[in-house]
Amino acid sequence: METLASRLVPEAVKNLIPYQSARRIGGRGHIWLNANELEQGCHYGTGTGEYHRYPDFLPNQLAEQYLAYCLKGRDAQDLEALAVRGADEAIDLLVRTFCQPAHDKILICPPTYAMYEFCAESFMVETVKVSLREDFQLNVPEICARLPQAKVLFLCSPNNPTGNVILRDDLLTVLEASQSSTLVVVDEAYIEFAPETTVVDLIAQYPNLVVIRTLSKAFGLAAVRCGFLLAHPHVMTYVARLIAPYPIADPVAQISLSALNEVGVAQMQAQTTSLVAVRDWFMEQVRQLPMVEAVYPSATNFVLIRFRGPECMYAYLLERGIVTRNQAHDPALKHCVRISVGSKSSMLETLNALKEY
Ligand SMILES: Cc1ncc(COP(=O)(O)O)c(C=O)c1O
Known part of the structure; x- marks a missing residue:
């Protein structure tokens, strides 16, 4: 056929x-x-x-x-x-x-x-x-x-x-x-x-x-x-x-x-629920920062943030020992950084680093 x-x-x-x-x-x-x-x-x-x-x-x-x-x-x-x-x-x-x-x-x-x-x-x-x-x-x-x-x-x-x-x-x-x-x-x-x-x-x-x-x-x-x-x-x-x-x-x-198996899937779902709570809290906090132009909605375990130029926030965070993903190479994502959602303490440290900018 x-x-x-x-x-x-x-x-x-x-x-x-x-x-x-x-x-x-x-x-x-x-x-x-x-x-x-x-x-x-x-x-x-x-x-x-x-x-x-x-x-x-x-x-x-x-x-x-x-x-x-x-x-x-x-x-x-x-x-x-x-x-x-x-x-x-x-x-x-x-x-x-x-x-x-x-x-x-x-x-x-x-x-x-x-x-x-x-x-x-x-x-x-x-x-x-x-x-x-x-x-x-x-x-x-x-x-x-x-x-x-x-x-x-x-x-x-x-x-x-x-x-x-x-x-x-x-x-x-x-x-x-x-x-x-x-x-x-x-x-x-x-x-x-x-x-x-x-x-x-x-x-x-x-x-x-x-x-x-x-x-x-x-x-x-x-x-x-x-x-x-x-x-x-x-x-x-x-x-x-x-x-x-x-x-x-x-x-x-x-x-x-x-x-x-049943236990594994339940564990994954519980982890996902906790991660989503940290993600949503982080997004809310970051949205209030003056150098942030946009925090895009996320249905994932990462957050895409557009910063106000011209400073490269990826490089700034890297200097503070926080490794994120620079998206600036993409013409549609100028001044954008993708940040994976980690533990609450990692996200708090990232947030504080941004606040100190
Ligand atoms: C959209 C998408 N597909 C596939 C992959 C790769 O997945 P794997 O680790 O299963 O190869 C990634 C990893 O970042 C991804 O973001």
Whole structure:
């Protein structure tokens, strides 16, 4: 059956036979001598477990548990999850699966997360840009006009670095317009800070929609490197061909499974509630400072602040030992600094440093 995914995917990927790793081939037996592993486990100091065997070639248990976390008892019809090494790997995989170097294009809406353009460029895929409007919402007519040029549209909601959520009606218009031309990827790395705005529910209706998630943000597991790709089976069948064998190390799978069980999810939600309280308090305080021009609404764990020029507040804070993210390189974000929300004491120290300016 021809689908949009099968039309978009380059011939080389369509014809690709996934790498036949020992785990994928499998077998039945009591002696396993098929993967050039050591047969006995080794221990290097305390704390190392039994890691002499390769992990699952695709960690299905982890993918299923993530799906259960997303769906909260709802039906998983036409939706599959794939565990990857952070959301960044999902971005890279999507570019490599659907774009042909020196031939295809992706579409992005800056200011947004820099990895979409980086992954495309590193694969010799051109990036078409339609800037966000002044209120950081989508320029829907311009995006719709450019859709036929692009294989993949990358959107981010809540968006990094602007912090806002894309309007659902705008996304629906883009999805309607893209059905026969373009894959629409929504990066929901920060979704736990605005869970009601997820668009995962739209995948059944729009098989060209793909959602990216991560455990690096609200779950607090950035060092573990675990993310997920959520997509219709029509799309997943191609993406899963390109993923490296054994993408998820056993300790990563174990830690991630613990984070995604009932207790782990409850802990993440409690942390998120506390963080949001600190964030809102910090935003309120910062808004009152004379050198602050704007504090943008945030549905994330960071705050975007526009300072009155010409002094670089990023450099000023850095001198005080407070490392934030300078956004001034982006023409739409002149004099803007993005500040991640940390503990109350870190935010108090940051606030006091700003007050002393
Ligand atoms: C929007 C967005 N997507 C993806 C990522 C990367 O996530 P991961 O750590 O899962 O690779 C980030 C990290 O800052 C991000 O802001």
